[in-house]
Amino acid sequence: MMAKALRDPLLWASLALLALVLLMPDAKPAFAALFPALERPMFELDSFLDLTLWHLLLVGASSGAAVLLGVAAGIFVTRPSGAEFRVLLDTVVTIGQTFPPVAVLAVAVPVIGFGFDPAFIALLLYGLLPIVEGTIAGLEAVPAAVREAARGTGMGQLACLLKVELPLAAPVIIAGVRTSVIINIGTATVASTVGAWSLGLPIIIGLNAANLAYILEGALPLALLAVVVDLAFGRVLSSLQGWRRA
Amino acid sequence: MIELERISRRYESTVAVDDVTLSIAEGEFCVLIGSSGAGKSTVLKMINRLVPPSSGRIRIDGADTARLAVEALRRRMGYVIQSIGLFPHWTVARNIGTVPELLGWPRARRRERAAELLDLFKLPPGEFLDRYPHQLSIGQQQRIGIARALAADPAILLMDEPFGALDPITRETLQAEIAQIRRASRKTVVFVTHDMDEALRLGSRIAVMDNGRLVQVDAPLAIVAAPANDFVRELIGRDDLGLKLLSLDRVASRLRRGETAPGDAIGDTLTLRQALSRMIADGKDRLPVADAEGRALGAIHLADLLRR
Amino acid sequence: MLRNRVLLLLAIAGFAGALGLPFLTHAANRLVSGMPIGLMAILEERPVWAGALLPPVALLLVAPFLSPRTAVHALVGLAAASLLLLLPLVAGIAAGRLAAAAPPMARTSLGGGFWCAGLAASLALADALSRLRASPAAAALCTAVVVVALGVLLRSGALNGLAVVREYAARQDVLATAVIRHVGLVVGALVPSVLLGVLLGVRAAQRRGFGAALFLNVVQTVPSIALFGLLLAPLSGLAHLFPRLGELGIGGVGVVPAGIALALYALLPIARGAAEGLGNVSPAALEAGRGLGMSERQLLWRIAMPLALPVMLAGLRVATIQAVGLAAVAALIGAGGLGAIMFQGLFADALDLVLLGVVPIVLLALIVDALFRIGIARTQRVPR
Numbered sequence: 001m002m003a004k005a006l007r008d009p010l011l012w013a014s015l016a017l018l019a020l021v022l023l024m025p026d027a028k029p030a031f032a033a034l035f036p037a038l039e040r041p042m043f044e045l046d047s048f049l050d051l052t053l054w055h056l057l058l059v060g061a062s063s064g065a066a067v068l069l070g071v072a073a074g075i076f077v078t079r080p081s082g083a084e085f086r087v088l089l090d091t092v093v094t095i096g097q098t099f100p101p102v103a104v105l106a107v108a109v110p111v112i113g114f115g116f117d118p119a120f121i122a123l124l125l126y127g128l129l130p131i132v133e134g135t136i137a138g139l140e141a142v143p144a145a146v147r148e149a150a151r152g153t154g155m156g157q158l159a160c161l162l163k164v165e166l167p168l169a170a171p172v173i174i175a176g177v178r179t180s181v182i183i184n185i186g187t188a189t190v191a192s193t194v195g196a197w198s199l200g201l202p203i204i205i206g207l208n209a210a211n212l213a214y215i216l217e218g219a220l221p222l223a224l225l226a227v228v229v230d231l232a233f234g235r236v237l238s239s240l241q242g243w244r245r246a
Numbered sequence: 247m248i249e250l251e252r253i254s255r256r257y258e259s260t261v262a263v264d265d266v267t268l269s270i271a272e273g274e275f276c277v278l279i280g281s282s283g284a285g286k287s288t289v290l291k292m293i294n295r296l297v298p299p300s301s302g303r304i305r306i307d308g309a310d311t312a313r314l315a316v317e318a319l320r321r322r323m324g325y326v327i328q329s330i331g332l333f334p335h336w337t338v339a340r341n342i343g344t345v346p347e348l349l350g351w352p353r354a355r356r357r358e359r360a361a362e363l364l365d366l367f368k369l370p371p372g373e374f375l376d377r378y379p380h381q382l383s384i385g386q387q388q389r390i391g392i393a394r395a396l397a398a399d400p401a402i403l404l405m406d407e408p409f410g411a412l413d414p415i416t417r418e419t420l421q422a423e424i425a426q427i428r429r430a431s432r433k434t435v436v437f438v439t440h441d442m443d444e445a446l447r448l449g450s451r452i453a454v455m456d457n458g459r460l461v462q463v464d465a466p467l468a469i470v471a472a473p474a475n476d477f478v479r480e481l482i483g484r485d486d487l488g489l490k491l492l493s494l495d496r497v498a499s500r501l502r503r504g505e506t507a508p509g510d511a512i513g514d515t516l517t518l519r520q521a522l523s524r525m526i527a528d529g530k531d532r533l534p535v536a537d538a539e540g541r542a543l544g545a546i547h548l549a550d551l552l553r554r
Numbered sequence: 555m556l557r558n559r560v561l562l563l564l565a566i567a568g569f570a571g572a573l574g575l576p577f578l579t580h581a582a583n584r585l586v587s588g589m590p591i592g593l594m595a596i597l598e599e600r601p602v603w604a605g606a607l608l609p610p611v612a613l614l615l616v617a618p619f620l621s622p623r624t625a626v627h628a629l630v631g632l633a634a635a636s637l638l639l640l641l642p643l644v645a646g647i648a649a650g651r652l653a654a655a656a657p658p659m660a661r662t663s664l665g666g667g668f669w670c671a672g673l674a675a676s677l678a679l680a681d682a683l684s685r686l687r688a689s690p691a692a693a694a695l696c697t698a699v700v701v702v703a704l705g706v707l708l709r710s711g712a713l714n715g716l717a718v719v720r721e722y723a724a725r726q727d728v729l730a731t732a733v734i735r736h737v738g739l740v741v742g743a744l745v746p747s748v749l750l751g752v753l754l755g756v757r758a759a760q761r762r763g764f765g766a767a768l769f770l771n772v773v774q775t776v777p778s779i780a781l782f783g784l785l786l787a788p789l790s791g792l793a794h795l796f797p798r799l800g801e802l803g804i805g806g807v808g809v810v811p812a813g814i815a816l817a818l819y820a821l822l823p824i825a826r827g828a829a830e831g832l833g834n835v836s837p838a839a840l841e842a843g844r845g846l847g848m849s850e851r852q853l854l855w856r857i858a859m860p861l862a863l864p865v866m867l868a869g870l871r872v873a874t875i876q877a878v879g880l881a882a883v884a885a886l887i888g889a890g891g892l893g894a895i896m897f898q899g900l901f902a903d904a905l906d907l908v909l910l911g912v913v914p915i916v917l918l919a920l921i922v923d924a925l926f927r928i929g930i931a932r933t934q935r936v937p938r
């Protein structure tokens with residue numbers, strides 16, 4: 001039991017991330033040795049912990065809002081009263097997905113300004129798409145027979161939705177949220193080009209100043225962060241599917 | 247001439263085929279019958295090496311099949327399976343022409359051969375050559391499957407429960423068609439089934455398998471009249487035994503020539519079992535017999551059916 | 555009786571947006587924020603335009619209440635398409651008149667009202683096409699006609715007053731180069747990806763193990779810019795060790811790391827598409843083919859691949875659209891392409907320049923999407 005916990009990839013990745021984020025400044029000598037030509041081998045504008053927390057805030061807030069809006073839209077469109085809007089939503093989603101996430105950011109900034117706000121709006125808008133798709137796919141995968149049975153026992157529409165449809169659709173919905181969050185982690189990085197604080201800052205500054213050390217120092221925790229979040233979602237998904245394995 | 251010499255097939259924990267020795271002569275219609283899991287499909291698949299034997303040898307016309315190039319071997323044999331397996335993205339014409347295409351026949355000749363075979367199955371070529379499998383009924387699909395197996399005119403035809411997925415009426419029709427095709431050509435057919443009626447109807451020789459072993463190999467009449475053990479007896483069906491015996495013989499062999507009887511005539515090529523069925527349905531103990539053109543031949547009595 | 559709530563919603567939203575939000579913004583120079591100019595103001599100056607805009611708008615507002623017949627949907631489609639051409643025309647001519655009366659530094663940009671109305675009209679067109687049950691090819695054709703008409707409009711010079719067109723005029727060569735570079739990056743990354751990806755997919759379908767799956771999954775998770783960053787260090791290290799490679803351009807920044815990253819990202823959707831497509835091929839057909847004497851290779855190429863094609867193309871579609879988007883980010887590491895123009899506009903706070911970069915990217919992705927949809931529909935040999 002203990003041995004299994006010790007082999008858990010999520011545990012190791014999280015520990016590695018924590019270590020990297022907290023102890024990065026201590027690795028300065030290593031980076032200095034790797035890149036002897038650089039004057040400034042260590043990013044010192046802000047602590048990595050700070051950057052990570054800002055990154056998480058940006059992604060968390062926008063994804064949270066996207067979940068609320070996206071799941072609501074998905075539910076609406078799969079109800080009889082909203083079925084008419086389904087095609088419209090599909091079209092918007094298709095067109096939206098051809099927009100690279102960076103483009104949404106690039107368009108938001110001149111309109112809204114620099115900093116956290118445009119990043120938030122851009123991440124929210126772009127993050128909606130996988131969540132809406134996932135919600136629709138998940139709800140539609142609920143067998144009609146199950147829904148019929150639920151209504152037949154006297155459940156109202158709302159009760160059916162909350163107790164039967166959403167729980168059964170949850171894995172697919174959460175898979176959609178997972179995709180959305182992972183993409184957002186990447187887009188939030190680029191948001192540093194417009195003044196939003198995130199783990200992308202060292203990377204962007206490093207690119208501008210041709211400082212490979214900065215780039216690595218930003219890229220490593222960023223990659224780990226994405227992996228940790230992805231593993232965490234995987235864990236949530238498999239615990240939700242527990243009843244299938246019983 | 248197919249010779250199976252002491253072939254076995256072993257898997258991790260089970261023995262699917264256990265030391266089977268069987269000789270199938272040219273032109274024979276050999277039926278492999280047994281319950282599910284008896285190993286009959288496995289034996290069939292060892293003949294065209296879809297499954298390699300764990301031990302033993304298979305010879306076709308004297309040549310050891312293990313030494314032959316496997317694809318060339320398979321192209322010499324027709325193969326029909328229960329799930330049909332037509333290629334969904336090819337027309338009927340191209341499906342039938344699968345092996346000819348592999349053998350390099352020119353296009354015109356492939357199409358001609360496909361049309362020929364469609365005629366054989368009474369499917370108008372003009373209508374069917376360019377259709378797709380999903381546009382056909384399942385009975386039509388299996389006919390195409392058989393046509394595909396016959397396209398390169400192989401000497402040997404392997405059939406693995408080909409009519410299992412069909413409804414009883416289509417099954418009977420196709421059984422008749424296969425019997426007819428076989429009468430017209432001199433192909434060797436190895437046919438797997440779990441249906442004793444089918445086996446008795448089609449086979450010239452029946453090999454009964456149980457748990458991977460051969461239990462009895464005999465002509466149909468001998469199987470029914472002298473079953474080797476209880477298993478074979480069960481397979482035949484205890485209650486049905488007499489009726490099954492009747493289905494093996496025809497009216498022509500028992501009719502009393504020159505006699506007359508009242509009522510609608512019965513054909514002389516029908517089985518005695520069908521004659522019994524008519525007698526009971528009509529409530530008569532004798533029937534007039536006529537030939538295919540309707541000319542009176544004689545009569546048949548219920549008592550004649552009881553003779554051995 | 556309300557028959558089409560979608561259209562009504564779009565019509566009202568478009569109408570309200572067009573009138574409520576600024577249609578154009580006019581700024582004396584790049585540093586100053588633009589002054590909003592409403593649609594009503596523009597129409598008051600030239601009432602004839604109001605006359606041109608009125609019929610399609612009226613139709614779109616009335617149509618939701620008409621019975622849903624083919625003729626109605628077709629008319630709605632025509633009205634929406636005509637708006638998609640009229641709105642830019644009105645904007646362009648108004649901008650032209652403003653530019654004529656203003657100093658050369660002044661710029662007139664498209665405002666929120668224009669975009670709102672344009673978006674509403676596009677969606678109304680899409681809705682009409684779907685109610686007409688148009689095939690993917692027919693829908694693509696309609697869209698292509700509208701795009702070509704817009705191109706003609708552009709060529710005619712009617713839109714030259716708009717800032718975004720000015721930027722285009724000033725940078726035509728740069729834009730052309732950027733498009734070529736962008737497409738080159740995508741194609742260059744996809745070719746090795748398709749070859750390797752299909753191979754991996756075939757092996758996975760034949761159950762010879764999909765060990766690469768874990769690696770590819772991690773790659774998909776890592777944000778693109780991090781992957782670019784992570785590739786830069788080893789690649790420039792390699793260039794140090796082998797200066798010859800540096801001469802070939804395999805240095806730290808630029809096309810090569812971008813191409814490698816793009817290829818890596820494309821691998822997973824392609825491999826997955828191949829594995830799924832091949833896995834769905836009817837086992838009965840494969841057994842029959844094998845029994846009739848087809849070799850494994852003949853089975854793969856003549857039977858399995860053609861049947862797996864639609865699903866494989868679906869995977870390739872995802873990979874390609876993703877690559878078009880990622881190539882935009884690659885501009886940050888010096889790979890050039892349309893992303894470079896986009897970021898240039900971003901850093902200069904010039905929305906029009908950003909648009910000059912973004913619009914071609916979106917158009918590219920839409921073209922890719924349409925082509926693939928048509929291809930997938932065409933290769934669907936087994937009816938669903």
